[in-house]
């Protein structure tokens with residue numbers, strides 16, 4: 001179904017709700033006002049305000065996730081440190097900033113994974129459904145020689161509580177024999193440890209070993225980390241990884 005059809009369906013459903021359910025909803029409100037005493041009304045008002053604020057924050061977040069946030073470019077100075085390698089996927093730029101900061105710390109080679117998740121609602125929807133059923137799309141990876149690397153940093157956003165699907169796709173096509181893998185994931189709120197354990201198993205299946213997972217919680221829209229705070233958090237985590 002194309003986007004126009006989906007929007008039409010949404011509008012028709014909304015119209016249906018408006019005409020047919022509005023009376024019922026109004027009735028509920030009138031009944032609630034009749035039976036509720038002063039303090040209960042205040043509590044209801046707070047609950048409704050919290051729900052509205054939550055929905056507004058979610059919509060704002062979804063819209064914000066559609067803009068790409070650039071970070072300072074990075075390239076190794078002179079001869080790169082080939083004992084370390086950084087490979088990352090980033091849809092809207094935050095994990096890219098993190099990956100570049102890690103690579104800069106070690107003067108390491110870096111490679112970007114690309115996958116077809118456009119920065120719009122269709123891309124978001126596809127990211128959610130692929131993450132939910134672990135569909136691995138075709139990816140493209142910038143050239144990088146992992147041969148001499150002892151430690152590989154994998155960096156990606158969190159989608160549906162797990163590393164984004166392009167990173168899973170990367171592991172499936174990569175020989176990680178003898179590599180220590182450090183996984184950095186960025187996210188707004190949380191991840192699930194069971195998903196990280198499953199990711200570690202895929203790394204093991206390809207010869208590597210997940211030695212550490214770092215989750216960088218950027219926060220929701222009303223208390224989100226600034227770019228500087230995000231990079232400072234990377235610096236903190238890197239102290240004992242050097």
Ligand SMILES: Cc1cc2nc3c(=O)[nH]c(=O)nc-3n(C[C@H](O)[C@H](O)[C@H](O)COP(=O)(O)O)c2cc1C
Nearest residue numbers: 090091092093094095157158160161187188189190
């Ligand atoms: C489809 C989708 C699903 C997401 N799921 C989660 C999640 O489960 N947990 C979380 O903390 N953040 C989640 N987020 C937020 C992203 O992980 C967060 O914005 C991330 O830093 C974006 O990284 P990027 O800019 O490198 O793409 C999700 C974002 C999108 C677009």
